[in-house]
Structures are given as C-alpha cells and as structure tokens.
Amino acid sequence: MADISKEQVKHVAHLARLAVTDEEVEKLTEELGAIIQYAEQLNELDTENVEPTTHVLDLKNVMRKDESKEWITQEEALKNAPDKKDGQFRVPSILE
Amino acid sequence: MALFDHTIKELEEKLHNNEITVEDLVAESYKRIEEVDDQIHAFLTLNEADAKAKAKALDNAKDHGASLFGMPAGIKDNIMTKGLRTTCASQFLDNFEDPLYDATVMQKLNNEKIVTVGKLNMDEFAMGSSNENSSYTGARNPWNTDHVPGGSSGGSAAAVAAGEVLFSLGSDTGGSIRQPAAFCGVVGMKPTYGRVSRFGLVAFASSLDQIGPITRTVEDNARVLEVIAGHDKMDATSANVDVPKYTQSLTNDVKGLKIAVPKEYLAEGVNPEVKEAVMNALKVYESLGATWEEVSLPHSKYAVATYYLLSSSEASANLARFDGVRYGVRSENADNMIDMFKMSRSEGFGKEVKRRIMLGTFALSSGYYDAYYKKAQKVRTLIKNDFDKIFEDYDVVIGPTTPTPAFKVGEKINDPLTMYANDILTIPVNLAGVPGISVPCGFSENGLPIGLQIIGKHFDESTVYRTAHAFEQATDYHTKRPQIGGAK
Numbered sequence: 001m002a003d004i005s006k007e008q009v010k011h012v013a014h015l016a017r018l019a020v021t022d023e024e025v026e027k028l029t030e031e032l033g034a035i036i037q038y039a040e041q042l043n044e045l046d047t048e049n050v051e052p053t054t055h056v057l058d059l060k061n062v063m064r065k066d067e068s069k070e071w072i073t074q075e076e077a078l079k080n081a082p083d084k085k086d087g088q089f090r091v092p093s094i095l096e
Numbered sequence: 097m098a099l100f101d102h103t104i105k106e107l108e109e110k111l112h113n114n115e116i117t118v119e120d121l122v123a124e125s126y127k128r129i130e131e132v133d134d135q136i137h138a139f140l141t142l143n144e145a146d147a148k149a150k151a152k153a154l155d156n157a158k159d160h161g162a163s164l165f166g167m168p169a170g171i172k173d174n175i176m177t178k179g180l181r182t183t184c185a186s187q188f189l190d191n192f193e194d195p196l197y198d199a200t201v202m203q204k205l206n207n208e209k210i211v212t213v214g215k216l217n218m219d220e221f222a223m224g225s226s227n228e229n230s231s232y233t234g235a236r237n238p239w240n241t242d243h244v245p246g247g248s249s250g251g252s253a254a255a256v257a258a259g260e261v262l263f264s265l266g267s268d269t270g271g272s273i274r275q276p277a278a279f280c281g282v283v284g285m286k287p288t289y290g291r292v293s294r295f296g297l298v299a300f301a302s303s304l305d306q307i308g309p310i311t312r313t314v315e316d317n318a319r320v321l322e323v324i325a326g327h328d329k330m331d332a333t334s335a336n337v338d339v340p341k342y343t344q345s346l347t348n349d350v351k352g353l354k355i356a357v358p359k360e361y362l363a364e365g366v367n368p369e370v371k372e373a374v375m376n377a378l379k380v381y382e383s384l385g386a387t388w389e390e391v392s393l394p395h396s397k398y399a400v401a402t403y404y405l406l407s408s409s410e411a412s413a414n415l416a417r418f419d420g421v422r423y424g425v426r427s428e429n430a431d432n433m434i435d436m437f438k439m440s441r442s443e444g445f446g447k448e449v450k451r452r453i454m455l456g457t458f459a460l461s462s463g464y465y466d467a468y469y470k471k472a473q474k475v476r477t478l479i480k481n482d483f484d485k486i487f488e489d490y491d492v493v494i495g496p497t498t499p500t501p502a503f504k505v506g507e508k509i510n511d512p513l514t515m516y517a518n519d520i521l522t523i524p525v526n527l528a529g530v531p532g533i534s535v536p537c538g539f540s541e542n543g544l545p546i547g548l549q550i551i552g553k554h555f556d557e558s559t560v561y562r563t564a565h566a567f568e569q570a571t572d573y574h575t576k577r578p579q580i581g582g583a584k
Contacts, residue, residue, distance in 0.1 A: 012457050013454065015457050016412060016453050017419070017437040018438060018442050018445075020442070028450075031512060032451070032455055034512075036455075038401055038513055039404065042402065042472060042475050043471070045478065047475060047477075047478070050477050051477055052470055052474045052477060053474075056303070056480060056554075059290070059333070059335065062332070062336075072196050072197070076196050077422070079196070080193075080194055080196075080423035082421075082424070082425070082426035083426065089421050091433050092430060092431055092433050094432070
C-alpha cells in the first residue's frame with residue numbers, strides 16, 4: 001500500500017485538475033511515495049476503537065433564518081473576473 | 097529609542113499628550129520599510145497613500161477613543177483587505193487587486209482605528225516553514241539575512257522584528273505564527289481554534305487554521321487579541337464564548353502555577369542551545385514561585401504525519417475554488433474548460449502547493465480515504481487526548497517552539513520531509529485546538545533568537561498570557577533588536 005505508481009499520480013493530478021508534465025509525474029511519484037511511506041507510521045497505532053476528530057470543540061450546529069441579505073452587486077462580483085460578457089463570467093467552451 | 101520600541105499603551109499616552117501624531121507613527125513605518133525592506137522583503141504590497149491619508153484624518157478627528165487608535169499594522173497577505181491587493185504570495189492571485197470585502201478581523205481592527213501599512217509576505221497559501229515557498233522574493237530573517245524568517249507568516253514576524261510596523265497579523269495552521277515569531281525573536285500567539293473569526297481568511301486547512309497577533313511584547317499581543325477575538329456569525333466555526341480582558345490577566349504572578357514539560361519536546365533532535373534556553377526559562381519560573389514536572393505526550397511523534405495528511409486533504413478541497421473563472425490569473429493556453437482549469441492551476445500554483453494538493457487528493461480518493469484520511473483523524477483524537485489528560489493536572493505546557501534556531505536559506509527546501517519535521521513542536525497544538533504562544537527566551541551562539549512555547553487549555557489564553565508575561569518581565573530578551581539598517 002505504501003507505494004504510489006506513475007499511473008496513480010496521473011490519475012490524482014486529473015482529479016485535482018492539475019496539468020503535469022512527464023518530468024513532474026516522475027518527481028511527484030518519488031516525493032509522494034516518500035511522504036506516504038512516512039505516513040505509514042500511523043499504522044503502528046491501534047485505532048480500532050478511537051473516534052475520528054473532525055472538530056476539536058464541542059460545538060453544536062446553530063441554525064438561523066434563511067433570509068436574503070444585501071451582499072455584493074453583480075457588477076462587484078464580476079470586477080476581478082479574468083473574462084466576462086453581458087454581466088456574466090465567460091469561460092472557454094465546455095463541450096467539444 | 098525608536099517609536100516602535102514603545103508599547104501600544106505608551107504610544108497611546110504620547111498621542112494623548114500631543115508628543116507625537118499618528119502621522120509620525122505612520123511615517124516611521126514607511127521610513128523603516130525604505131531602510132530595510134530591500135533586505136528582508138517582508139512586504140508584498142504597500143498601502144502608503146491610503147495609510148498616510150488615514151493618519152491625517154485620525155489626527156484631525158475629534159474622538160481619539162479607540163483601543164488601537166493610529167497604530168500602524170501589517171497584515172498577512174492571506175487576509176482579505178477591501179480594495180487592497182491580496183495575493184497569498186501566489187502567482188494565481190498576482191492580479192487580485194480589488195478584494196470585495198474586509199475579513200472580520202480587519203473590520204474589527206478598523207473599528208479600533210488601526211492604520212494598515214501593507215500586506216505581508218508568506219509561503220504561498222500559507223504552505224511552508226521558511227518563506228521560500230513565496231512566489232515572490234521570500235522574506236528574510238532580520239537577525240541574519242542568510243537565514244529564513246520562518247513560515248508561513250515569515251513577513252509578519254520579520255516586519256515586527258525589524259521595526260517596520262508595531263504589530264502584525266499572521267495565521268497559524270501548524271505553527272505558522274509561533275515558528276516565525278521564534279525565529280525572529282518576537283511574540284506570536286495562536287489562539288484556541290474558534291477564538292478568532294476566520295471569515296475573510298483564505299482557507300488552507302479549515303479544521304486547523306487560526307488568525308493571531310505578532311508583536312514585540314506580550315502586553316501588546318494581549319491587547320490586539322482582545323480586539324480580534326470573539327464570535328462571528330459569518331464564521332460558523334467561531335465559538336460563542338466570552339472574550340476576557342486579556343490585558344487584565346497580566347498580573348506578573350505565577351506563584352503556584354503548575355507547568356508540564358513534555359519529555360518528547362526536549363528529546364533528541366532538539367538543538368542543545370535551544371534545550372539550554374528552555375531549561376533556563378524553567379529556572380526563571382521556579383524563581384517566580386511556579387513548579388514544573390516532566391510529563392509525556394506519548395503520541396507527539398505521530399503529529400507530523402497526521403498533520404500532513406489532514407491539512408493537505410483539507411487544502412485540496414479548499415483550493416478547488418481557484419479555477420480561473422471568477423478571479424485570479426487565467427491561463428491563456430487552453431481552448432476548453434477542463435484544460436483551462438488545469439492549466440490555470442498548474443501555471444498559477446507553486447511546487448509545494450501542487451505537492452500538497454496532490455497528497456490531499458490522493459488521501460481523500462476512493463479506496464484510500466479510510467487508510468489515510470480517517471486514520472489520521474483517529475490519531476488526531478489520540479493527540480488531543482494526550483493534552484486533555486495533562487491539563488487535568490497542570491495549568492500550562494511549556495517547551496521550545498522549534499527544535500533549532502532559524503536555519504539557512506536553501507538548507508531544507510529540497511527535502512519536504514526534513515522541512516516538515518521542523519514543525520514537530522507546534523503542530524500538536526493545532527491538532528488539539530489549544531492556544532499556544534511563542535516568546536523570546538534566548539539567543540544561539542551565532543546571535544539567532546530562540547522561542548519558548550507556552551500552551552494552555554481551550555479558551556484559556558488568559559493563563560497563557562499571564563505565564564508569558566511573567567517570564568518576559570523577568571528577562572530582557574524581548575528588548576534586544578536586530579542590527580539591520582542600524583538598531584531600531
């Protein structure tokens with residue numbers, strides 16, 4: 001389980017929406033392998049009856065009313081956009 | 097004596113007595129930046145015109161009643177500042193000139209009339225321990241510019257140490273306030289998880305991130321935290337717990353204080369000079385009437401692996417928002433949407449950020465989730481339980497902040513695991529969600545600062561501050577200044 005293959009690295013890069021060159025795949029396979037190997041030490045611990053911690057404080061969900069509020073305008077939302085058209089974000093084609 | 101050698105309280109008095117003006121304070125910041133910042137690179141963006149205009153307006157205002165009135169501050173560049181460029185030291189956000197809102201901490205600081213001098217350098221998206229992961233020129237240590245200032249809030253610590261600002265804000269996910277504070281000889285506090293709102297902090301690892309102040313004195317630190325702490329309806333993880341007047345806890349009285357010293361924090365791998373400085377600090381506490389005993393936090397050695405799995409997993413999800421659609425730098429080299437995502441991210445993110453996104457995506461991916469992510473969450477419980485148990489019998493935990501003083505630029509950057517190991521003494525504190533501070537406690541033979549870490553119970557920042565303050569008042573390490581650009 002400790003090793004990670006080049007194929008896996010390519011798959012993970014796709015999931016993470018990262019473009020990687022062959023050279024980067026080579027390097028990442030080595031580096032991630034080393035980090036994952038290091039993380040294997042956690043298996044020395046028996047955690048079968050241990051609850052996972054998702055949140056360190058004993059906070060309960062707090063509900064509020066679902067009311068609309070003024071936040072930012074459409075114009076403001078588009079202010080930092082790399083590309084926009086007719087009051088909307090513009091992106092390259094989604095379908096081939 | 098330079099202006100920033102005074103505490104906030106002293107400067108407040110000087111302003112009140114018309115000995116100085118806010119314009120003097122702000123001018124001092126930019127003068128010092130002009131003198132030293134080309135050597136330490138603490139700032140990414142300056143806010144000079146606005147800051148000077150604000151100083152003038154504050155001087156002319158009738159009402160001078162605000163708790164940080166006219167105090168010049170630097171803000172880590174992952175905290176949103178309305179209309180002031182916020183880059184997270186990433187090329188992806190190089191063009192993010194016009195953030196739409198202020199983080200809650202900025203609203204609170206502005207309500208108390210601070211002056212924002214500029215935005216501070218950091219490791220890209222707060223991932224790193226040396227500032228070498230900044231996509232701009234990395235910040236350097238004012239005590240010796242061949243050495244790193246620490247990270248990720250390296251610019252925040254360096255700017256305070258060099259006297260460019262009176263205080264700064266940093267963020268701490270695995271040590272990113274305390275470690276640079278230790279390396280630069282200043283005071284850095286990571287509050288309890290949930291103590292300070294993170295609304296407007298660009299998220300790295302949401303179950304660990306906290307914002308905190310970096311200052312030259314414990315008193316100033318307590319004063320800034322008083323302002324920024326508290327519940328915020330815009331951050332569901334901020335806790336609805338009253339904020340005490342931390343400055344009132346600085347009683348200089350630690351008689352009967354029970355200190356736990358984990359043997360794992362002084363084990364092999366901790367530099368002898370650091371160990372000696374911590375042992376000397378314990379002697380100071382003894383002389384002040386506190387007692388200490390050696391204890392064990394047996395799961396400490398698993399903290400680094402646990403942290404890298406959890407923080408990278410959370411980062412991989414948080415950084416999914418950087419897709420080149422709504423803001424940031426979009427790649428010019430793609431002709432369909434998926435390639436646009438991929439190429440914008442690959443061109444915009446640096447090596448370490450990509451490495452962690454990859455690790456996190458792997459740890460969360462189908463078939464590996466239980467073995468890595470869930471396993472790490474379970475070990476996190478064991479680490480938290482270690483602290484809970486110690487805090488049944490002791491008031492604070494004390495040890496070094498870092499295993500060594502600041503290392504040299506280039507020394508660890510090519511080996512991620514060696515770099516990660518540097519955070520072994522700060523990471524457990526984030527995993528347990530407890531507060532921790534670093535205060536100066538000595539110098540190495542070659543003149544680099546050493547930090548003492550004081551860790552407290554959940555929401556007991558008051559005891560942490562009281563403990564830190566008593567040590568500070570009994571020693572003079574916090575009065576030493578780096579000689580960069582002439583002593584300031």
